[in-house]
Amino acid sequence: MLELLINKKENVKTIMLVQNGILLEKHEEHENQRRLEGNIYLGKVQNVLSGMQSAFIDIGEEKNTLIKLKDVLPKVDEKTNKVNLDDKQISDVLKSGQDIVVQIKKDGTLTKGAKVSTHINLPGRFSVLLPNSNFITVSQKIENEEEKQRLIKIVRNILPKNTGAIIRTAGENKTEEEIKKDLEKLIEEWERIQNELAKSNSPKLVYDNQALIRRTILDIIDRNLERIIVNDKEIYTAISGVLQEFNLKIELRENEDLFKIYDLKSQIEKMNQRKIWLKCGGFITIDKTEALTAIDVNTGKFVGKKDIEKTIYQVNKEATIEIAKQLRLRDIGGIIIIDYIDMKTEKCKNEIEKLLKEELKKDRTKCQVEGFTKLNLLEMTRKNMCNNDWDNEDTSV
Numbered sequence: 001m002l003e004l005l006i007n008k009k010e011n012v013k014t015i016m017l018v019q020n021g022i023l024l025e026k027h028e029e030h031e032n033q034r035r036l037e038g039n040i041y042l043g044k045v046q047n048v049l050s051g052m053q054s055a056f057i058d059i060g061e062e063k064n065t066l067i068k069l070k071d072v073l074p075k076v077d078e079k080t081n082k083v084n085l086d087d088k089q090i091s092d093v094l095k096s097g098q099d100i101v102v103q104i105k106k107d108g109t110l111t112k113g114a115k116v117s118t119h120i121n122l123p124g125r126f127s128v129l130l131p132n133s134n135f136i137t138v139s140q141k142i143e144n145e146e147e148k149q150r151l152i153k154i155v156r157n158i159l160p161k162n163t164g165a166i167i168r169t170a171g172e173n174k175t176e177e178e179i180k181k182d183l184e185k186l187i188e189e190w191e192r193i194q195n196e197l198a199k200s201n202s203p204k205l206v207y208d209n210q211a212l213i214r215r216t217i218l219d220i221i222d223r224n225l226e227r228i229i230v231n232d233k234e235i236y237t238a239i240s241g242v243l244q245e246f247n248l249k250i251e252l253r254e255n256e257d258l259f260k261i262y263d264l265k266s267q268i269e270k271m272n273q274r275k276i277w278l279k280c281g282g283f284i285t286i287d288k289t290e291a292l293t294a295i296d297v298n299t300g301k302f303v304g305k306k307d308i309e310k311t312i313y314q315v316n317k318e319a320t321i322e323i324a325k326q327l328r329l330r331d332i333g334g335i336i337i338i339d340y341i342d343m344k345t346e347k348c349k350n351e352i353e354k355l356l357k358e359e360l361k362k363d364r365t366k367c368q369v370e371g372f373t374k375l376n377l378l379e380m381t382r383k384n385m386c387n388n389d390w391d392n393e394d395t396s397v
Contacts, residue, residue, distance in 0.1 A: 002225050004216065006239075007258035008232040014259075015216055021262040025328060025364075026271070027216070027385060036061065036104040036114055038123070038209030040193060043116070044202040045098045053090045056113075057102055060203035063113035067102060069093070071117035075133065099202045122186045125218055126171035126179055127155065129186035133164030141169040141361065151179070158183050170222040213239065215385075219364045221248070231256045271329055278322060282315040286326060292335035295323055299341060312341045313348050320352055324359035327367075333384035337377050353378065 005016040017025040029035055041059035048055045056064040069090045094100070102116035122129040136155050138148045151167045154176050159165060171179060189207075196206045217228075217239070227249040230236045236252045243250060259265045270276075277283045281301035287294045297319040299311070323338060343349050349372055356378070360367040363382070370379040 002220065002223060004220065004225060004228045005258045005261065005264075006213065006228070006230040006232070006235055008230075008235060009257070013232075013235070015213060016258075016264060017216070017220065018262060018264070023262075023264055023267045023271070023329065024325075025216075025331070025385070026268060027331065035107055037107050038104060038215075039205060040101065040103045040120060040207035040209075041116075042197055042200050042202045042204045042206055043100050043102050045094050045096055045100055048091050048094050048096060050089060050091050055090055055094045057100060057116055058203045059102065059116070060205065061114075063108055065102070065104070065108070065114045065116045066112075067094075067100075067116050067118070071105070071115075071119060075119060075135070101197060101206075121166070122189055123215065123218055124168075124182045124186045125221060126168055126174055126182045127186065128166040128168060129183065129190060130164035130166065131190050132162060134162065135164040136167070137165075138167045139169040139171075142167070142172045144172075147172060154179050155183065160187065163187075170219075217243070227251060229253060229258060229261070231258050271326075276322060276326060278315065278318045280315060280318050282319065284319050284322060284326075286330070286332075288332070292337055293332050295336065295338045297338070297340045309344060309348070312343060313351075316340045316343065316348075316352050317355060320356050321359055324356060324362065327360075327382055328363045331385050333365075333382050336380045336382060338380070339377055342376055349376075356380075 001020055003018045005018060007014045007016070011031040013029040013031075015025075015027045015029070016023060043057040043059040043065070046056045046058050046064055053069040055067050057067055058064050069088065072090070072093050073088065100118065101120070102118055103120050104114045105117045106115040108114040119133070120131050122131070136152050136159070138151060142148055142151070148167075151171055155165050155167060158180055165183065167179075171182075193207050200206060213235075225248065228239060228243075229251045230239065231253050233252065233254055236250065239250055259268075274287065275283055275285050277300070281299075283298050283300045285296045285298070287296075297316060299315050319340070326332070327336065340352065343352070353369060353371060357369050360369070360382075365385050366383045368381045370381070372378050
């Protein structure tokens with residue numbers, strides 16, 4: 001049973017995805033650190049920094065935001081997210097005082113403002129609308145080539161001129177009517193945003209994405225989500241609006257501590273520990289630094305029987321499943337280096353790498369496994385769930 005629990009206590013909103021009583025994901029929002037990812041603004045250019053090929057944009061929030069040249073110029077390849085710079089300068093395309101429509105791609109920190117882009121995207125249930133783009137891309141998790149072409153053909157017949165889309169994994173095997181309904185809602189939303197832009201003065205918020213809750217619901221609504229439980233009436237009302245078209249149960253337990261369900265507090269305490277024990281007796285350690293996250297695999301108490309290679313493989317195999325789980329649970333992003341127990345054969349390495357890729361398919365965000373280095377360290381990357389960069393999903397043209 002897959003459930004979404006949203007617990008609000010004082011100024012903190014905790015979003016938890018739970019399956020059969022086991023915590024899969026945990027995310028927090030603090031009211032004094034409001035998340036802006038996905039919001040669309042009519043902003044005003046403040047300063048153009050030619051030496052950095054970037055500019056500061058006033059969007060009406062506490063801090064100015066930053067935009068880079070590559071996030072202003074049109075994309076030439078949606079698959080690789082590349083743009084054609086053509087030796088252009090930021091001063092060629094942006095001037096101080098100019099109005100500009102931008103979307104938050106990465107939230108700010110205590111010392112830095114958010115990062116923005118002119119590459120707008122509007123996420124739906126089965127697709128992501130890309131206004132002012134000519135690309136139609138498909139999630140790489142949809143592997144059947146015939147299905148990819150079927151979906152592209154459906155979407156191409158629906159989209160207005162100069163509009164692109166990403167077909168999400170949830171769109172696989174959906175009917176033409178379902179895809180059409182989803183896209184038409186997004187097209188109507190973009191038209192509403194354009195009307196709002198036409199009558200607005202900068203700086204102004206023109207689209208509130210409600211990033212974390214909205215994205216979580218859209219991502220898991222088609223993964224056999226059975227119910228949502230909230231303890232705050234305001235959140236209940238907001239989610240009810242999002243769920244109007246879905247046959248899904250939402251339950252309000254006003255002022256109840258939802259952490260007590262399934263003993264989630266105990267699970268969260270274990271989640272914060274550096275060392276995680278495996279059932280076989282081995283363990284992994286997780287150490288986060290500013291540059292990367294290092295994960296070390298150890299045999300611990302597990303000594304196996306006669307065959308040392310089988311013993312090592314068994315620990316590495318169990319560690320791989322746990323690592324994929326912990327990356328999702330802790331929402332670890334960026335560069336990740338895994339130091340497995342040394343395996344002598346390429347066959348074992350290939351099997352471990354294959355298993356890791358399979359386990360990472362359960363993750364809702366983009367993961368890229370680069371493989372083993374000459375030092376027998378496995379390199380991979382993962383995007384944080386809080387980074388609402390929908391057009392950076394695993395996609396193929």
